[in-house]
Amino acid sequence: MPSPRYWRETPQRYRLEAAKCKQCGKISFPPRLVCLGCGNKDFDTVKLSDKGKIVTFTTICVAPTQFTEEAPYSIAIVELSDGVRFTTQVVDCTPEDLEIGKPVKIVFRKIQEEDKTGIICYGYKAVLT
């Protein structure tokens, strides 16, 4: 992917940075310019919790090109203890280990790489605790 596009997202992907609304306290991840809770436009940067639970999940068998070597792999929507939800791979486990409600911890991992000479892309994944 074009490197500016990758670079812009690194605070979120590397450090789980989010935007907390100064007015209503709602946390937006990724950060937005307008709060969905109250319409306010002033935010503080906060770091998300690295603890959460599985809201729903699947195991991808037919994968996109960059992920074919990893298939089958599991993906979940995770809700963190601060209420934020995101989509992430769940790794270091077998698909049978996953259940709705199971606790997870967010870790820093390699996500994908751009062919042989491109950049290696990092970000967050979840592991069962």
Next chain:
Amino acid sequence: MREVAVIGCGMTRFGELWEKSFRDIFVEAALKAIDDAGVDHLDSLYVGTMTSGLFVGQEHVGALMADYLGVAPVPAVRVESACCSGGMALRLGFFDIASGNSDIVLIGGVEKMTDGADVTYALATAADQEYEVYQGVTFPGLYAMIARAHMHQYGTTRKQLAHVAVKNHHNGSLNPHAQFQNEITVEQVIGATMVAHPLTVLDSSPVSDGAACVVLASSDVAKKLKKPLIKIVSSSAATDALALHQREDITTLKAVKHAAESAYKMAGLKPTDIQLAEVHDCFTIAEICIVEELGFVKKGKGGEFTEKGETALEGSIPVNTSGGLKAKGHPVGATGVAQAVEIVEQLRGNAGKRQVKNATIGLTQNMGGSGASSVVHIFKKES
């Protein structure tokens, strides 16, 4: 607002149309619709296509299609809202006539998906590129997560999901335009190649080429042409969070719910007034959620409702009499317009072996991505 009627419709067969080009399939469907309408000119053209740029390297589709249909300098525009591009094109054409700007409008939907493009990648552009696709999720994966949540929250079973595909293949077997005209069984669906747990390839709509067109006119023009009066009595659309994980409830398709509620209001109708519906069954779970959001059955009961046969041809509310996206095929941008073609053919009494008896009111529901946009139209036959 002026009253709007559908006075012509036409479509290509859906499937792998290797020998035909993107532009030619559109023109084929358009000529059929224009011939059916019996009009000698168009005031405007709207073409729905999701991502022709990625599928065939072609943008600027409005002008291209006006050119190849031989109607330039008629104004033409391409409309995009992912998988509901066709339905949104229909909506824009509806308002073009309702507003009094145009008298006769052609609406087209077209997609050419089998020319060798990376289809998984192209379709995934309708999801959140940075926060869903980046992590390795696919469209079947998103719907699989909706399915898993629906099963967990409401006890929907794997078998109930399969019933959607079995029913739609049965209907497709009665539709000469359908990509798949073969019957399948519940066991075949469950035992098919897994795509994203718990969804198999037979829970999924196929990769298709195809085009569909309708001609709209003001009611006055339709009466002068002595056409059977199939009026569009509602056109409503709504949006929701683009990323599935941003939605309050994973199993609720809020955009569908909102579009349906305002469509019923606009027509002064209730869900129980609808006699048949074409809905966006891109995956089996989608149809189950949609019949709930459209108010045909209580939230959570869509699986049971389907298994009981309520949505079958002989059921209380036949859904996807055409075979739906699953069996008729899903050339993404064409789908919303093809849904309108099926409802019009049903209301005219031209649906052959899959005809719903005495149908006078039908609904179409078309949806983009994992449900971030949706459009609902209601059609009524005036006797």
